[in-house]
Amino acid sequence: MKRTIVPLGPQHPVLPEPLVLDLVLEDERVVDAVPTIGYIHRGLEAMVEKVEYTEMGFVAERICGICSFMHGMGFCASIEDIMGVEVPERARWLRLVWAELSRIQSHLLWLGLGSDAFGFENLFMHCWRMREEILDIFEATTGGRIIFSVNRIGGVKRDIADSELAGIAERLRALGERFAEIARVFRADPSIHHRLAGVGVLPAGEALAAGAVGPMARASGLATDTRLLGTHGYDRLDFEPVVEAGGDCLARVLVRLREVEQSIDLIRQLVDRMPKGDGQPIETRVRGLPDGETFMRLEQPRGEVVYYLKANGTKYLERFRARTPTFANIPAMISLVRGHDLADVPNIILTIDPCISCTER
Template sequence: MSDATNVPFGPQHPVLPEPIQLRISLEDENVLQALPALGYVHRGIEKAGELNDFQQNVFLVERVCGICSSIHALAYCLAVESAMGLEVPKRADYLRVVWMELHRIHSHLLYLGLLAEAFGFESMFMEFWRIRERVMDLLEMTAGNRVIISVCTIGGVRRDIDAEQARTIREELPKVREEVQRLVDALLGDYTVKRRTAGKGVISGQAALDLGAVGPTLRGSGVAQDMRMAGYAAYSELQFQPVTFPDGDTYSRTAVRAYEVFQSMDLVLAALENLPEGELAAKFKGRPDGAALARVEAPRGELIYMVVGNGTKNLERMRVRVPTYANIPALLSVLPGCEFADVPVVTLSIDPCISCTER
C-alpha cells in the first residue's frame, strides 16, 4: 500500500454534513480501504443518564440525535415503562404513532434532499426541503417546537392533538403527498440519478444480515425487517407492510426511504382516524427497579434502549444502541472498490447520523 494516496474525508467537509472522518486510501480513482475515525461528537450521554433523575432523562435522550429525537424519547420511555410495569393509555399510544411517523417523514425527506445535493442536484435538494417545511409546520403546530418536540413522557404523552389540529393534518398530508410523489417520480426515474446511484455500494441481503445492518439499509437489500412489526405503541393495531427493494445498492436504499414517506403518511392518517378518547398519560408512583429493554424502529433503523434501575431516582445504567452504529460495518464493507467520486453518495446512502453513533 506504499503507492496509495491517503485522503482524509472529514470531519469538516463541504459535502458531508456530519463530523466523521473517513481515512481513505486511493489507488488512482479507486478506494482501497476506508477507515473511520470517530469521537468528534462524543459527549458522554450514557454516563449523564446515570447522573440525572430518570424523568429528566427523557429530555436528555431527545438530544442524542436531533433528527430522530422523539423516537429516542419513545424508546427510553418504553424501556422505563416496562421496568416499572406501567400501562400506557390507548390514546397516548395512538398519539405517539402520529408524532413518530411525522418525524420519520421529515427525516426521510431530509435524507432525500441531502442525497440529491451529494451528487450536485441542487434544485432537487431545495424542492425536498421546501416540502419538508410543511411537515415541520405540522410538528410545530401540534407540539410547539420544530425539531425537538418533547412529546413523550414516562407513562404517555405530554400534549394532545385536538380535533382542529387533526383536521389540519388530514387536509395537509394529502397535499404534501401529491408534491412528494411528483418529486420522487422525478428523482427515481431520472437517468442521471440512476447512473449515480444504481449499482453503487451493493450489499447483498445475506451480507447485510451478517454485518448487522438495520433499517432501510437492510430493507434496501431485500430483507423485510422492521421493528414496528413487533407492535410497540399502537403499531400492532395499524396495518402496514415493510417496504423492501431487492438490489442492495444506493438506489434501492433511497427508494425504500422514498416509499416509507408514503407509508408513514398512511400510518399518520390511520392513527388519527382511529384515535380513541381517554387519558394522555398514566399516573405512576415509585421508581424503576430492575432491567428492561425496548426496541423501536427509528428512521435509520432499529434503536435499542436498555435501562437498569435500582429503586432510586437515578438509573444504575442506561445503554443505547443506535442504528447508524450498526450500519457502519456495512458501509465500510462496500467502500473498497468504489470510485472516489462515489464515496460521498455511498456514505450518505446509509443516512449516517454521527451524533447518534457517538452519543
C-alpha cells in the same frame, strides 16, 4: 501497487456532521477504510449519574435533532416497561402520529441532502420545503420544531384535538400529492440513475453479516422492520416493510421514497382508527422508583434503535445505553466503499443516512 491514504472528513460537503474515514487507495480505487469518530462525543449516557430518571428523557431527546421525538419515546417506553406502567390508549396513538411524522421529516431531510450531493440542487429545495411543512405540524402540536419534550413517562404531555388531527391528515394528503411529483423525478431522472444505479451494492447476505438495519437492510432485500414486533400500537395498523432488491445506492433512495408514502398512509390510518373524543386521559401518573432492566427496540427513520436501561430502585439509573441505527450501519458502510472509486464514496456514505450525533451520544 503503491497505496495512498486519503482522509475523508471530518469536514466534507456531504457530511453534515464530523466523521473521518481514512481511505486506503490503490490508484483511484478504495481497498480499505478505517473510521474515526469522537469529534462530538458528549457523554450523554453518563448523565444518568447526575440526572434523575424522570428528567433523563429530555437528555435522551437531545441525542439527535432529527430522531429526537423517538429517542424520547424510546426512553419513556423503556421506563414504562420496567415499572409496568400502562400508557393511556390515546397517548399510544398520539406517539405513533409523531413517530411517523418524524420518519417523514427525516427522510425528506435526507432526500434533500442526497439531491444536493449528487448535484440536483433544485430537488434539494423541493424536499426541504416539504419538510418545513412537517416541522410546522410539529410546532403546532408540540410547540417545538426540533426538540419537543412532549413524551412523559406514562404518556404524553399534550393532546391533539380531533379536529386538528383531521386537519393534519388533510395536509399530509395534499403533501403526498406534491411529493409524488418529486418522487417521480427521483425514480426517472437519468442523471440520478447515472450516479446511483449499480453503485455501492450490498447483497442481502452481506447486509445480514454486517448487522445492517433500517432502509439500508431493506434496500438489500431484508424484510426487517422493528415495527413488525407490533409493540407501541403498530399491531393495529396495516403495513408491510418496504423492501427493494437492488441493494445499491438507488435502492436505498427508493426505499426512503416509499417509506414517506407509507408513513403518510399510516398517519391516515391512525387518524381514522383513533378512538374519537377530546379530553381523554393522555398520561398515567407514575409513582415509585424503577427497579430492573429492559431492552427496548424501536424503528427509527434510519432503522432499529436498541435502548438498554438498568435501574436499581433509586432515582438514578445504573445504565442507559442507546445503540443507534447509524452505529449498526457503519460496518456495512465500510464494506461498501471497498472496491469503489474515490468519486463514488461520498454518495455511498450519504445513502446510509449517517447520523453521527446518534452514533456518538
